[in-house]
Amino acid sequence: MEHVAASQPGVLGAFSPGQSPGAAQPTTAGPHEAITVRGVSRFFGTHPAVQNLDLSVPGGTITGLVGPNGAGKTTLLLMLAALLAPDSGTIRVAGLDPVTQAREVHRAVGWMPDAFGTWDSLTCTEILTTFASAQGMSSAEATAQVPRMLATVHLEDMARTPARVLSRGQKQRLGLARALVHSPQVLLLDEPAAGMDPRSRADLRVMLRDLTSAGTTVLVSSHILGELEEMVDGIVVMARGRAVTSGRPQDDQGPSPASPVPVLRTWALRALDHSRLTQWARESGLPVTAWQEDQLRVEVPDDAEAARILRHALEAGVEVVSFAPVTGTLEETYLAMEGERR
Ligand SMILES: Nc1ncnc2c1ncn2[C@@H]1O[C@H](COP(=O)(O)OP(=O)(O)O)[C@@H](O)[C@H]1O
Ligand SMILES: [Mg+2]
Structure with missing residues (x-):
């Protein structure tokens, strides 16, 4: 340079x-696309949470999934993580189909839900070790990896602390460590910055940047824009179950998947x-x-x-x-x- x-x-x-990075994306799935969504819908009863959604996320980037509450962000992320089946459409995550290859997707994807869940009686180390072995890591690998992950999210002092003692921000960081414990190719984070203090958010930003430098693809949701500022390479805006494309109105020439709008x-x-x-x-x-x-x-x-x-x-x-x-x-x-x- x-x-x-x-x-x-x-x-x-x-x-x-x-010529800015990510400005031009082809409309068909390419090898550089880590996440491809075509015509995906998911209903809850008669309510369409995600409607005929097309989306392409290039590999090795951080993409923000932005939209108000109820826009369908969590529903989409759950489908990408192979935790919820779409009613129609096709999805590829790291080249895998979450519908038919759920197990492989679970290995390839790190998933951080918006709420940590009920693991309160286990210690931080126990939680991460449980996840590591659920991901097929040997106990030797887990023993080496878990303290590394705790250090990465600055929770090493909490290793033997039950999760119920953690603050909301600390639980968020533990959730991040849990999502990362098996070194996933694709990281899906649902409102990760909620409840984090500014220091933790800055740490998150640096950590995500390091991960993408190593080739990881990150899709991170938030309904608070400011949380994503300086964190993302591009954004996809969701509203009422659909991806809102920027600038040009969607033309009539067939499907035109929403690509992240470069920030x-x-x-x-x-x-x-x-x-x-x-x-x-x-x-x-x-x-x-x-x-x-x-x-x-x-x-x-x-x-x-x-x-x-x-x-x-x-x-x-x-x-x-x-x-x-x-x-x-x-x-x-x-x-x-x-x-x-x-
Ligand atoms: N398990 C569910 N049962 C019924 N409706 C749901 C369920 N999950 C989500 N929804 C509805 O689907 C829509 C999208 O929700 P969600 O994906 O959680 O949006 P977001 O994460 O953007 O806030 C909302 O109207 C929500 O009420
Ligand atoms: Mg949500």
Whole structure:
């Protein structure tokens, strides 16, 4: 990465929105798709909790599943985890069919429910060990893995503590350790951040990023947008059992599965000399989305690109005073999509 010359013309051209990661997804299942949902419905009585849903989630990414209470998020996640059968449609998770290969899906998937359940009399170690052996791990493997998992979620001091003593946030973290104990390929998290303090949420964010760097795919639900801010690569919005696609209205040319809408973060940059900043922005082809007073705003796909922009600016003699992400961008994406609901 370091060999990219800052003076290279068009070095910032890589920021054009069309080339952002995850922006273009094919409409048919590809090998890079970790989760594929086609025409899936699930009724409770006559009530459609999930309706004719199409969805594609690329591998090695963190996708947020966003929507109000009752949107069908939990129902969808349960079907992906092979814990609830769809009434119709097809699902592939890590290449497996949850309907006919439930056992294999349970091995491939880590599932964190929104409520921890009734394991209150067991200690944290006992709970994780029980899950590890249910996943087919040997007792030697479990003995090595369980303390590692407890350390990962910062519950090592609670190893011998009964789960009933844990706070809600600690139970959430134990639930995460339980979902991860067998090193799953796909991680399904239902409202994981609910009840977590800001520190735990930040830890969760870092942990999920580490997991995706190692190839894990994460689908994480929340009805609170702010919880997912800075955590996800893209979002899928659900409303009334359906995936809401962004931007373009769904066309008539057959099924067009909802792919995660990439979350492009907006960063604000301010410099000592405003005219020098303006000049550099123009010369470098920086895709400025707006000027707000003396700050320019630019969409940045990830931290590495932010670092590149900053280095480029400094090397071009722009005296940068501040360069930081603008918060609330996920909310903007969400509200823009909400407009499509009716
Ligand atoms: N076991 C169930 N029995 C009856 N209705 C259910 C059941 N689970 C979910 N529903 C209904 O299905 C809809 C979607 O629920 P859910 O998937 O839990 O949404 P979300 O997780 O987005 O809040 C809601 O209207 C809910 O009341
Ligand atoms: Mg739910």
